[in-house]
Amino acid sequence: MKNLFLAVIFIIVTIATVHSQKNTITFSSDATKNDKQQIFIMDENGDNVKQVAFLDLDCYSPHFIPKTNKILFSATNRISDFLYMINLDDTATFRFPEFIDGGIDPKFTDDGKYLMYRSEKDESNALYIMDLSTGESFPVSDGSLATHAEFSHSGQYIVYSSSADQNFDLVVLNLNDTTDNAQNTVVATKDAEIYGTFSPDDKKLAFASFDINYKGTLKTCDVTGKNVKVISNSGSSYNPKWSPDGKYLAYISDKSGRFQIYLVKSDGSSVKQLTSESGNVVEYNFSSDGSKIVYDSQSESVSSIWIIDVETGTKQNLTGSKANNITPDFKQ
Secondary structure (H helix, E strand, O other): OHHHHHHHHHHHHHHHHHHHOOOEEEEEEOOOOOOOOEEEEEEOOOOOOEEOOOOOOEEEEEEEOOOOOEEEEEEEOOOOEEEEEEEOOOOHHHHOOEEEEEOEEEEEOOOOOEEEEEEOOOOOOEEEEEEOOOOOEEEOOOOOOEEEEEEOOOOOEEEEEEOOOOOOEEEEEEOOOOOOOOEEEEEOOOOEEEEEEEOOOOOEEEEEEEOOOOOEEEEEEEOOOOOOEEEEOOOOEEEEEEOOOOOEEEEEEOOOOOOEEEEEEOOOOOOEEOOOOOOEEEEEEEOOOOOEEEEEEEOOOOEEEEEEEOOOOOEEEOOOOOOEEEEEEEOO
16 A cells, blocks of 8 residues: 555656656847847746856857757857857856857757758858767758758758759758769749758658749648649748647748748648737747747847747747847757
8 A cells, every 4th residue: 555655656746747847948139238149048938047158249049959958059240150059067158158160050960969050161152061979060062052951850861942053942962872863953943942841750841932022932742842732822931840740830921911920730721820929920949749839029129039839829928028039949
C-alpha cells in the first residue's frame, strides 16, 4: 500500500513538473540602455524577461539552435552583417558572444549540428553550410544570388531560391549527391519563387510565387516540383511554415488589409485567419508541439510580441507596446 501511495505521489509530481515547465522565447528589443536592438529571452507567459546580448551593434532575428541552450543572432553596423552566438549556460557570452561569421538568414538542421547562412564574404552572395562543432564552412549554392534557403528535416536536402536564370527559381540540392545531378530546379516560371520550405515528412514544398507587381501567391508542390497547387492568391501571401505535425500550413497574407497569419490544412482546405492585430505581422514561429505560435505585430513606432493558441485563438501580448519588440522564436 505504501509503495502504491509513493507511486501515485511520484506520478502527480511528475505531471505537475511537466505542466509547470515553460517554453522559452527569444526576441529582439530596443528596450535597452544604449537604445540599440539587443537580444532578450522570456517565458512564454511573458515572465522572467532578461537581456542576454550587450553589443554596440543592432541585433536581430535570434534563433535557438535545436537541441541546445544556445541562441544565434544577426548583428549589423548598417554596412555589414554578422552572426554571433550566445550560450545561456555561460553568462560570459552575454557580454562577449562568439563570432560565427559574416552573414545573415541562419537556418539549422533539426539536430542542431549544421548551420546554413547567406554571406558575401567571398565577394559573392552565396549559401554556406557550417559544421558548428568545428567551425568549418563551405559554399553550396550555384554562384548566383541565392536566398531563402532551408534544410529538409532529414538534413539531406536544401531548398533555396536561385537567380541563375535571371529570375528566382526554386532549387533543391541533394547534399549527399556528388554528381552533376545533385541540384535540380524544381519550379521555374516567369514569377519569382521564394520562401521554399519542406513539409515535416519532406515530401512536399510550400513556397510563394511573386509576380511583377510583388503580389505573392502561396503554392505547394511535390519535392520534385510536380503537382503544383495554389493555396492562396487573395491579397499577397508569403512566408509559409508547416506546423511540426504537418497538420497545418501557416502563412502571412494582407488580404484583410494588413499582413496577418493565416492557417490552412495541409490539403489546402479550411483557410482561417488566425491573427487580427492593428499592426502588420512580420515574423512568427510555431512552438515545438505546434500548439502555439509566437509572432510580432509591428506598427510605425512600436512593436509587440504576442502568443496565440492555434486551436482556440486565445492570445496574449507578452511585451506591451512601449518598445520595438520583434522577430521572436521558440526554443525547440
